[in-house]
Amino acid sequence: MQKTLVILKPSAIQRGLVGEVISRFEKKGLQLIGMKMIYLTDEILEEHYAHLKDKPFFQRIKESMKVSPVIVLALKGVDAVEVVRKMAGITNGREAQPGTIRGDYSMSVQENIVHASDSPETAQTELERFFSTTELFNYPQLMHPNIYANDEC
Template sequence: MSLEKTLVILKPSAVQRGLIGEITTRFERKGLRLAGMKMMQLTDELLNEHYAHLADKPFFARVKKSMMASPVIACCYEGVDAVQVVRSMTGATNGRAAVPGTIRGDYCVSNQENIVHTSDSPENAIIEVNRFFKPEELFEYKLNALPFLHYAEEMQ
């Protein structure tokens, strides 16, 4: 187990539907520490970099258009195995296939308008957090509830 940071982007579909509080509350109640959060309008340049692995796909232009439809909320969460925890909470990419109880299972029915983006590996989380946040936009502070979330050996 390891303490790690991960990126969560609340997509325009979450912002437009007023789900920001609902979703951030779920991550906080799970025990993840919010290290950074900001509202931003994504640019073509940033999306070309972020979704470079999709550039040759026929749906790439649609993904970019969807992600630029309104501002997004970029979040950095930290916790023990944060990437895996966030991915489990988020559910399957296609909201119609996502299990009830997951964020997508509870809040969406689309493959495209699927509420959140999350980092898919600890390695990509480091890259993505650095892409969306400057070092001074991330905060280190003691989460007073930590001893009630983990035993000491879990955080080593």
């Protein structure tokens, strides 16, 4: 089973979409193994978005991500990183396909509701950035046999 990180951005918090977005992940069959609300600092944003630090829009990202607290989620499932990325849709909400989170709820490149890890390696790094080992939970998912075939896990 793969683990991945999702950040519900201030745009999700401010628009009251938290329950809707989490519900979509749960309905898909992804297991919620960690969740907390936090304020992001400049330090953590510079670490998290280090690959964008030299871009002209980096300051806009930092300002946007500090408008309100965010909710960080740890999700688990078969191919969880890819599944979550497909559910999120492409970055630009205006271009994202209807049926995706961004396609249904976003009209922006920045105010696009969620951040999702882009690879299993990135997911591991991001999960370690936002969660201690005691904040991630390993528990049986009782509906597991109804979500996966017995040879898929």
